[in-house]
Amino acid sequence: MDTCHILPLGPSCIGKTTLVSSVIDALLTTLEQSGGSITAQLGSEDADLLHKNLQSLRSASGTLPQTLLEPTARPHAYTVSVGGSASSLLGKLLSGRVSMQLAFHDYPGALIDDLPAFTSSVLPLAQAEVLLVPVDASLFMEAASGQEEVAAQAVHRIVSIEELIVEWEKGRALTTGRGLLIFAPLRCEAYFGDNGMEAKKEEAERLASLVCNRFFSNIMAIVQFFGENINCLYVPVDTLGHCRVASREWDIQNPAFRATYAMEGEVRPFGCEMIALFILEYYIRVCRQTSSSKTLEEMEKGLDALIDEFRNKSGYARALRIC
Secondary structure: OOOEEEEEEOOOOHHHHHHHHHHHHHHHHHHHHHHHEEEEEHHHHHHHHHHHHHHHHOOOOOEOOOHOOOOOOOOOOEEEEEEHHHHHHHHHHHOOEEEEEEEEEEEHOOOOHHHHHHHHHOOHHHEEEEEEEEEEHHHHOOOOHHHHHHHHHHHHOOHHHHHHHHHHHHHHOOOOOOOOEEEEEEOHHHHHHOEEEEOOOHHHHHHHHHHHHHHHHHHHEEEEOOOOEEEEEEEOEOOOEEEEEEEEEEEEOOEEEEEEEEEEOOOOOOOOHHHHHHHHHHHHHHHHHHOOOHHHHHHHHHHHHHHHHHHHHHHOOOOOOOO
């Protein structure tokens, strides 16, 4: 089967590498622990790089190291091989084993301002089945004035992201028409109360409103109007856990946001399981549209059960289906 390309969109230092690494780790861990008929694995080179990225995250304590906020040096794609086998004898005889590949891309964020360079260095937009948009939640939540909101939009390169998403949607319309768009706020642990940190419900609701109804409202409107077969999700995550903004400084004239983050207690990543499962669920359903494989049917049922189990056991209730 064809490779499913997962493409993050965002400028440098916004959290692309952190998000991609955390989602891949969550996918591998969740499927391994499930003991079901779905397996996933990385090649040795990708596994080594993933381990290096995760070690930087997991060892964070006290003040968050600036090395975690440094830009990615060069484009790279992590390839995750996903397999499944039908459990019944008839299923094994009729459909055998299914093997799929998920390619998670990472790249220097400066490329989002240069579409030709992006296409040649990373991936033609239309080839991506899934777009991941990491959102620096602290950037938006800490903007306390109109000027700071304008600066936040500039730092986040929202105009460039909008242009890329529109180009992606046009490209998808000329191919299959379908796609999955996921907005994933990061660095938002202090704005939620479901992972060991004290927070008000109003903070989580305010963040969702800022992302969906304020800063990315143009994209939401475009997808809802033109993207009939584009599914759009809002899935906030903790890539670290117990992280809050300790201090912040705005530069309005030359838009910039400088913040220090404090780690409190143990590292507790949380929520990337939902993104991983949503991506895999989406791609299996895409594959089922062109195949009547019994294995794919069982994989889809298994994933639905995993999603329900994670939600019920963890108490994760942040995800929203926007359209």
